[in-house]
Amino acid sequence: GENVEQHPSTLSVQEGDSAVIKCTYSDSASNYFPWYKQELGKRPQLIIDIRSNVGEKKDQRIAVTLNKTAKHFSLHITETQPEDSAVYFCAAYLSWKLTFGTGTRLQVTL
């Protein structure tokens, strides 16, 4: 089955700096890669996603890149703000199943 690895597990950045979170997946047939933000005790919230036929997607301060050959995808957050502090999960979709990474706790300090 699909396996998704995510790094780093924790990330601390100063407000205004950029943050990058990386994920790798194992099954080349996976074709959809969402990123979720989860605040404590809340549901995962989709922040951006990318399909396997696209290499990059951007939405304001958030961007995702996908390298299908290397089977990795990354989340980039620019101009970080304190409200970006949360746990971020990547995921890969294959055969009616989302496989999540282990999460990155992002702390944005003032």
Next chain:
Amino acid sequence: EPEVTQTPSHQVTQMGQEVILRCVPISNHLYFYWYRQILGQKVEFLVSFYNNEISEKSEIFDDQFSVERPDGSNFTLKIRSTKLEDSAMYFCASNFGAGRFDTYEQYFGPGTRLTVT
């Protein structure tokens, strides 16, 4: 904007008891999912459901688990005999359909926190 809803928000049960977690997916969605998240850990897939059948299930989803769509709006997860290790947050999700390229996004409910004592 329509949302997935789940009840109850918190369920406390004793080991060995049966629990039923309820979800109301978004009304025109066709695919339904259950995930669980043990405190501090990642979200884990349990099962997907389409056209009144299980499409895919994980190793976690053993004989103690079952899902049902008893009517046109509810989607339930039953755990027959709960264990301590079933304590987790259970999320329901739904989407239009996995077959269409533009409808992969899954909409998550707020979750049910299950505590087994």
